[in-house]
Amino acid sequence: MxxxxxxxxxxxxxxxxxxxxxxxxxxxxxxxxxxxxxxxxxxxxxxxxxxIHECPECRNLTDAERCSICTDLSRNASVCVVENVADLRSIDDAGLFRGRFFVLHGLLSPLDGIGPSQLGIDRLSALVRSLSAPEVILALDATADGEATCSWLGRSLEGSGARVTRLARGLPAGASVEMIDAGTLTQAFEGRQKV
Ligand SMILES: [Zn+2]
Missing domain, CATH: 1.10.8.420 (RecR Domain 1)
Incomplete structure (x- = not known):
């Protein structure tokens, strides 16, 4: 060989x-x-x-024109913002949230050259406005980049009409959304706080 x-x-x-x-x-x-x-x-x-390509509304990956979440009429108009598709799957599979999602495909990280435009902030704002979303939940990792991204999104979504909340209690410092168990994720969802 x-x-x-x-x-x-x-x-x-x-x-x-x-x-x-x-x-x-x-x-x-x-x-x-x-x-x-x-x-x-x-x-x-x-x-x-x-x-597969990015869904034009939420940046989830799909092989259809729009993804199966955006075309699901039974979902409510709140938006859960996640770092990647793995986090979307963890939250959706746990059944914690029956609204829409938005995938950033990263976190703000100036040192790695990841800024607001890479994270699709214009599309997120457009989605929040078109849905008249009552709430935007920031379900991001409890890391320095996750914290920075939460603060920035909170400011960017001011004036959108949505209440912006973030996961809180139960998410240990340094934790990654994808890796935590469903029980801890449930606690983090229930304890979410206004940004
Ligand atoms: Zn979609």
Missing amino acids: SADWFDSLVNELARLPGIGRRTAARLAFALVDDRELARSLSEVLRQTFER
Whole structure:
């Protein structure tokens, strides 16, 4: 077995979060042993990433014109702002919130060159106004970048007519929304405070 192609397979797999080199090597061997699995996996990856794009209203990822949340008429007009699609899924799957979402795809981080325009503030303001949202819930990580983003969004949404709240009690300092358990997330939602 030539090392080149195997190493590059392991290198790519090891770039995924939570996958160390040993696990990456195990996955690579599994794919080598099951060519049919490797073929269908690569086809699903190719098709998925050709099709998906940001929903024009909420920046969730979708393969339709608008995402399944924005087209769900049973949802209320409040908006929950999240950092990424993983956080959206955690909150939606926990059934804590039956309104609309908005995905920032990052947090304010001047050192990394992430400013207001990358986070889609114009689209968030447009969504809040078009829904006449009674409340905007900032469900962001309890980190320095999360805090900075909450303060900035609170100021940016002044005058939008919405009550801007943020997750509070239960979210430990430094916690990431995606990683906390459903019970803690429920507490954080119930204890949300005005920004
Ligand atoms: Zn959407």
